[in-house]
Amino acid sequence: MSLFLAWIGVDRDSLDLEGEICALNPRLFLVETELSRSKLYHRIKWQLPDDTALLVAPLAEIPKFKGMAEGSTAWARERKRTD
Structure with a gap:
C-alpha cells in the first residue's frame, strides 16, 4: 500500500477510488491504495x-x-508511522 496526497481544483465531497480515502478539505485528500501514482491520477x-x-x-x-x-x-498516523 502507498500513501498519496491528491489536490483537485474543484470542491468534491468524495472520490470513487480503490483504497482508503481521507478528505482533509473539499479539495485535498489523503489516499492509501495499491494503485500506482499514474493509475490513481487517471482514476481521479x-x-x-x-x-x-x-x-x-x-x-x-x-x-x-x-x-x-x-x-x-x-487517520494518517494509523497508516504510516514516522519518527
Whole structure:
C-alpha cells in the first residue's frame, strides 16, 4: 500500500477510488491504495470536469498539517508511522 496526497481544483465531497480515502478539505485528500501514482491520477482525472487542475504526489512521510478535517491526523498516523 502507498500513501498519496491528491489536490483537485474543484470542491468534491468524495472520490470513487480503490483504497482508503481521507478528505482533509473539499479539495485535498489523503489516499492509501495499491494503485500506482499514474493509475490513481487517471482514476481521479476521469471523475473531474475537463481542464480541472489535479495534483497527485506520493508521501514518504506523514506531512505536518493543521486546520484540516477532524480526525484526519489520526487517520494518517494509523497508516504510516514516522519518527
